[in-house]
Amino acid sequence: MSPSALPYRPHNHDACVAQALTEARTICQQHNARLTPTRERVLELIWQSHKPLGAYDVLAVLAADGHNAAPPTVYRALDFLQQHGLVHRIASLNAFVGCTHPGKNHQGLFLICRCCGNVLELTAPGVSDAVKNAAADEAFQPDNMTIEVSGTCPGCASDTAHD
Amino acid sequence: MSPSALPYRPHNHDACVAQALTEARTICQQHNARLTPTRERVLELIWQSHKPLGAYDVLAVLAADGHNAAPPTVYRALDFLQQHGLVHRIASLNAFVGCTHPGKNHQGLFLICRCCGNVLELTAPGVSDAVKNAAADEAFQPDNMTIEVSGTCPGCASDTAHD
DNA sequence: TTGCTAATGTTATAATATTGCAAATTCCAC
């Protein structure tokens, strides 16, 4: 199994978070963008697991933090993070997940487990090429793709196998 | 250009609608499902163009019809129509569009024009195979795919070409 | 300092979707 399959097996998730935050700082510096405390905190929360988090979930944690935030605070932070390629929005869930390939130019494909909720982001150039070809056949100029797959991850499949 | 590229060029759209309704009746009969007046009317409204329609847009037209409907009426009708493969929900737009391949077993790929709003549904087996392969490489069992591409359709591209 | 821009706070509201229960309709066996 490829090492990218991280969410599906035990791993040192604190290291995931730490790395994501470090990379985010670097990327924001390169972009001359300010990773303010609120933005950084939101990113950290999004990374608290490999399960997508809703904007209002983020909001609730901020509130618990003592940060008296309103929805726009969260949505603005999320917009910023998306803009800089640090998080992705999962359209089929109205939720957000940390990008596992930040800084790299990539088209994500998301494998969403219905059972455990974890999301694995793949780069899948083969898929985006196939989509581009299909679009080109219709003379359509793509500019953004949403590719999301719901199903069962290997962990959950083996859990339920011995029923 | 393939004949499926219908929304992007002038065509007898009344014929589109009529055919969609006829096929819907047939399919519901085959499924032993009841295409009630409300459901049929909602399907007709969804088909009023090749642009996806929001649930509340449908609701507004029903209201104008004199039908005193509440949101659940519309969402239930849309659920029914989705269940029977007569409409698709476009996750990136929170809106619904008529299925152009009803009755056929297919995985849709949607080309969404940002400019005119029209959506072309493709079957694109190449794409779904590529997605299935990518999923299989991670031992993931897909069960539903969302593949949506935003961009510029050929009509809109040629309109803006001579700027 | 002053003035500019980006970022945040705040309030309100818009837009999308669901729950739960009661009433009506339709279906089907008898």
Place this chain on the structure above:
DNA sequence: GTGGAATTTGCAATATTATAACATTAGCAA
């Protein structure tokens, strides 16, 4: 046809997700 089950609809309330509009503050440079 009639009774009873199952499906469909009506309806009120509410949940969830997202944005608009405007005031305030922080960061930064001339």
